[in-house]
Amino acid sequence: MEAFAHLVNELNAADQKAANAASSAGFAYGLAAIGPGIGIGYLVGKSVEAMARQPEAAGMVRTTMFLGIAFTEALALIGFVVFILIGL
Amino acid sequence: MIAESFSFPEINSILRWQDLFVSFNKIALIAVAAGVIGIAVFLLAGRKDASKAPKGVRNLAETSVEFIENGIVMQTMGKDGLGWTPFLLSLFVFIYLCNVPGIIPLIQMPATARMAIPMFLALLVWVIYNGVGLKHQGIKYITNTIWPPGVPVALKPLVGIIEFISNIIVRPFSLTVRLFANMLAGHILLVTFALLTQSLITAETMQLMLKPMAILPFGMLVFLTAFEVLVAFLQAYIFTILTAVYIGGAAHPEH
Numbered sequence: 001m002e003a004f005a006h007l008v009n010e011l012n013a014a015d016q017k018a019a020n021a022a023s024s025a026g027f028a029y030g031l032a033a034i035g036p037g038i039g040i041g042y043l044v045g046k047s048v049e050a051m052a053r054q055p056e057a058a059g060m061v062r063t064t065m066f067l068g069i070a071f072t073e074a075l076a077l078i079g080f081v082v083f084i085l086i087g088l
Numbered sequence: 089m090i091a092e093s094f095s096f097p098e099i100n101s102i103l104r105w106q107d108l109f110v111s112f113n114k115i116a117l118i119a120v121a122a123g124v125i126g127i128a129v130f131l132l133a134g135r136k137d138a139s140k141a142p143k144g145v146r147n148l149a150e151t152s153v154e155f156i157e158n159g160i161v162m163q164t165m166g167k168d169g170l171g172w173t174p175f176l177l178s179l180f181v182f183i184y185l186c187n188v189p190g191i192i193p194l195i196q197m198p199a200t201a202r203m204a205i206p207m208f209l210a211l212l213v214w215v216i217y218n219g220v221g222l223k224h225q226g227i228k229y230i231t232n233t234i235w236p237p238g239v240p241v242a243l244k245p246l247v248g249i250i251e252f253i254s255n256i257i258v259r260p261f262s263l264t265v266r267l268f269a270n271m272l273a274g275h276i277l278l279v280t281f282a283l284l285t286q287s288l289i290t291a292e293t294m295q296l297m298l299k300p301m302a303i304l305p306f307g308m309l310v311f312l313t314a315f316e317v318l319v320a321f322l323q324a325y326i327f328t329i330l331t332a333v334y335i336g337g338a339a340h341p342e343h
Binding site: 059060063066067069070071073074077078080081084 | 099159163164262265266269270272273322325326329330333
């Protein structure tokens with residue numbers, strides 16, 4: 001940490017603001033990715049289970065799975081947009 | 089050190105490009121090209137002799153029409169929705185042709201990575217599905233939309249507000265953001281790994297160690313490009329299938 005100490009001292013207000021924005025952008029996207037990650041994993045896992053149990057219904061299950069993924073993924077993508085808005 | 093020579097460009101410079109003419113830039117060119125190519129392919133396919141076995145460009149056109157009919161319309165709207173095939177097909181082809189330049193070398197810019205095109209398409213879809221709902225159900229469309237069947241009277245105000253927001257306001261927004269953010273995320277990932285590769289190859293210190301290491305981000309770049317092929321198709325498919333679901337839901341209320 002001592003190697004970076006002189007860097008911290010030289011930060012002015014604008015740099016500090018940019019650093020805060022960058023780190024909170026990272027947090028925003030990271031937090032936004034947790035829920036959809038769990039959700040998509042659960043959704044696809046259950047769909048594969050359904051397809052394995054009933055291969056003749058695979059087409060219908062796949063369509064519904066993509067719909068579900070689209071809705072779940074939207075949350076992560078909104079997090080990504082927030083990341084772009086505050087981070088860059 | 090790498091950290092000093094490596095700097096990520098402004099988001100504007102990787103998305104905006106130069107104006108070719110006044111207010112006509114590369115994005116607009118790609119969008120126009122997508123429209124023209126789509127129309128040209130299907131006109132060409134339509135002019136072939138219908139009595140012969142299909143080949144070449146007509147095969148492609150027939151496959152995509154069948155994909156829309158069996159994969160999207162029949163799955164979501166049933167037989168009544170087959171009249172929507174032309175609209176959904178043109179929507180799908182246009183979005184796909186706008187997405188694909190994101191992975192074509194030397195172009196490498198998906199036109200849908202700017203908000204304007206997805207937002208226009210989503211607003212078009214919004215107007216269409218609300219219009220279909222009003223046409224098929226009359227003024228009852230609004231009550232059917234905001235109150236699903238079987239809601240207790242006491243809950244009607246609360247459910248009404250929630251359903252109104254989610255059906256009328258959030259739908260076009262989420263359609264827009266889904267397409268736009270997916271393509272933008274893919275584009276930024278490709279830019280990042282291309283820049284990493286470049287900065288490792290052109291590193292000025294520790295060249296013996298850093299130059300061979302460039303193979304790592306380059307491999308990732310190749311893999312992500314292959315992944316983007318899938319994403320470009322999948323996002324066009326998802327946009328189209330959601331459109332079909334919304335139109336189907338507006339035409340036939342839940343019971």
